[in-house]
Amino acid sequence: xxxxxxxxxxxxxxxxxxxxxxxxGPKQVGKTFSALAYGSKEYxxxxxxxxxxxxxxxxxxxxxxxxEKLIINLSLISGETILPEDTLIILDxxxxxxxxxxxKLFGSESSKYHIIGITSNREKLxxxxxxxxxxxxxxxxxxxxxxxxxxxxxxxxxxxESYSKHKTCPFHKVALELFQEYLMTGGFPEAVVAHIExxxxxxxxxxxxxxxxxxxxxxxxxxxxxxxxxxxxxxNSIPEQLKKENxxxxxxxxxxxxxxxxxxxxxxxxxxxxxxxxxxxxxTIKSPLSSCRQKDSFKLYxxxxxxxFSMLHLNYKQFITxxxxxETIYENHVAKTLVEAGYALYYYQSEGKAEVNFVVQNxxxxxxxxxxxxxxxxxxxxxxxxxxKFTVQQAYRITENNxxxxxxxxxxxxxxxxxxxxxxx
Numbered sequence: 001x002x003x004x005x006x007x008x009x010x011x012x013x014x015x016x017x018x019x020x021x022x023x024x025g026p027k028q029v030g031k032t033f034s035a036l037a038y039g040s041k042e043y044x045x046x047x048x049x050x051x052x053x054x055x056x057x058x059x060x061x062x063x064x065x066x067x068e069k070l071i072i073n074l075s076l077i078s079g080e081t082i083l084p085e086d087t088l089i090i091l092d093x094x095x096x097x098x099x100x101x102x103x104k105l106f107g108s109e110s111s112k113y114h115i116i117g118i119t120s121n122r123e124k125l126x127x128x129x130x131x132x133x134x135x136x137x138x139x140x141x142x143x144x145x146x147x148x149x150x151x152x153x154x155x156x157x158x159x160x161e162s163y164s165k166h167k168t169c170p171f172h173k174v175a176l177e178l179f180q181e182y183l184m185t186g187g188f189p190e191a192v193v194a195h196i197e198x199x200x201x202x203x204x205x206x207x208x209x210x211x212x213x214x215x216x217x218x219x220x221x222x223x224x225x226x227x228x229x230x231x232x233x234x235x236n237s238i239p240e241q242l243k244k245e246n247x248x249x250x251x252x253x254x255x256x257x258x259x260x261x262x263x264x265x266x267x268x269x270x271x272x273x274x275x276x277x278x279x280x281x282x283x284t285i286k287s288p289l290s291s292c293r294q295k296d297s298f299k300l301y302x303x304x305x306x307x308x309f310s311m312l313h314l315n316y317k318q319f320i321t322x323x324x325x326x327e328t329i330y331e332n333h334v335a336k337t338l339v340e341a342g343y344a345l346y347y348y349q350s351e352g353k354a355e356v357n358f359v360v361q362n363x364x365x366x367x368x369x370x371x372x373x374x375x376x377x378x379x380x381x382x383x384x385x386x387x388x389k390f391t392v393q394q395a396y397r398i399t400e401n402n403x404x405x406x407x408x409x410x411x412x413x414x415x416x417x418x419x420x421x422x423x424x425x
Contacts, residue, residue: 001149001189003030005138009038012134013114019107020115022094022128025138026274026303027120027218028211030189032092034138035116039088043114047078051117052093061102067111070102084112094119100128107132121221122273139274139340140187140304142418143179149192152178163412163419168402172413176400179415183329184316186306201315208310215275215307222269230266235276238300239311242328247299248281260296267300277301277335279345282359285390289346289361299347301335308332327374331357334372334398334417341421354382370396370420383409396420 005023012021023031039046051057056077064070074089075082082089091099094117106113107130119125125135141149147156155171155178162169169175184204185195191207199207219231237254241247251258270276278300280293302308308329309319319325335345338360348356348369358370369392371383387395387408395409404411412420 001030001141001145001192003034003141003145005034005136006038008136009035010042012136013042018111018114019132019134020103020111020117022100022117022119022125022133022135023138024119024122024125024135026140027214028188028190029138029140031118031120031138032090033189035088035090035118039090043088044083044086045080046088046090047074047080047082048090048092049074049078050092051096051099057091058096058098061096061099064102065105067105067109067113070105071113082113085114087114089113089115091115091117095121095124097127100133104130104132107134120218123269137340141189141192142187142337142340143182143415144418146182146185146187146192147178149196150178159416160419162403163416166403166405166410168404169413169416172402175415176413180316180320183305183333184309184314184319186304186309188304188306191306204306205310208306211304212307212310218273218275219270221273222266224265227266227269230263231270231275234263234267234270234300235302236311238276238302239308241300242308242332243312243324247331249298249300270300274303277303277339277345279335279347279358282346282348283350285348285359285367285392287361287365287367289359289367290344293346297349299335301332301339303336303339305329305333305336323374327372330372330374330398330414333414334358334370337417338370338420348382348386350385354385356382356386366394367392368394368396370398372398372414374400 012018023035025031036046049057060073064073071082103115103117106115144156147153155175158171159169159175185191186208188211191204194204194207216232216235219228222228222231233254240253241249251260251263271278278298281297282289282292284292286292314325319329338358339345343360346359348359356369357372359367361367369383369386383395383397386392393408397409397411398414398417399411400414401411402413
């Protein structure tokens with residue numbers, strides 16, 4: 001399946017000041033598969049090493065401080081010749097600082113060797129950082145990539161054209177139906193392939209539960225043992241938290257006597273490792289938005305819509321007919337899409353309970369409110385009130401309707417949220 005990361009790989013490969021690359025992101029999103037697939041197409045050969053508990057590699061990177069000697073020994077270990085410019089070296093499951101230090105040697109000089117390190121442990125990135133390395137995040141498939149997998153690339157182009165030219169999409173109903181399929185499936189490649197191959201909803205649910213188990217196992221990486229069961233408690237509670245009218249995270253939903261102080265480090269760990277996404281409440285608006293956040297008031301979201309769909313034990317008919325459940329899934333989708341596009345998440349709630357689902361700030365410093373308007377909330381006036389109160393020049397309302405613009409509000413179909421990125425908002 002074609003992934004957007006391929007475009008990045010191509011630029012990185014041809015970069016005259018190319019550095020060793022650290023590709024990071026959650027497990028199961030296709031990092032290793034994409035790197036291997038690209039390497040097999042664009043290089044003469046690919047050398048793959050699994051670095052997890054690989055004492056031989058650690059010993060080699062500890063001993064050798066010369067790039068040429070490292071290449072000679074890596075060739076001997078792999079049994080293949082490593083060619084300058086023509087071989088892609090992949091170091092998977094990267095957690096070792098020793099191996100990363102060895103990678104940095106190739107970034108401190110004009111190196112002809114192409115190296116990608118892959119990790120799912122995002123917290124490790126603070127230890128890995130250095131000017132000798134380049135970093136790139138990768139997440140699950142977005143709706144555009146899903147359309148590519150469904151052989152609907154022309155529809156994806158039509159959606160992007162409609163967004164950029166502010167005009168209606170001629171295949172609006174088709175796009176909405178495919179998008180609702182995507183929400184049920186989610187963006188993990190294994191689930192998308194299963195859906196395309198016609199697997200039953202039960203088989204798809206089994207795949208999503210397996211992926212969810214992998215995510216929960218990631219919590220075991222937490223250095224504090226007492227936080228491991230707490231992390232699972234938090235993740236398990238998110239579907240019920242999001243179903244509430246007030247979606248603010250409430251510790252009491254996990255049981256009586258639960259206190260914020262006990263869960264602070266756990267939630268920080270989950271957020272830092274992309275196992276959940278967090279949106280902070282703001283009651284006033286000024287730049288930077290981070291100065292307005294209320295640290296004790298926040299919402300948590302699941303990083304994949306298909307996982308949330310499965311955790312809510314939904315079927316397609318329930319999703320289509322229950323407006324409240326649909327609103328829950330839609331809000332989760334907008335949250336994950338904005339985070340993965342590089343935005344920090346905030347939501348606005350006034351003393352009078354008027355709420356705007358999302359408020360973001362782009363690189364130009366512009367503050368932009370985003371409201372979701374399903375049928376059950378179609379008459380909401382919170383966005384208009386917000387714009388007048390804070391003199392906001394531009395806003396977005398996400399609906400199930402086609403593209404349109406009314407006054408200073410752009411109406412965007414829910415399936416086109418992938419267009420809201422830093423270069424286009």
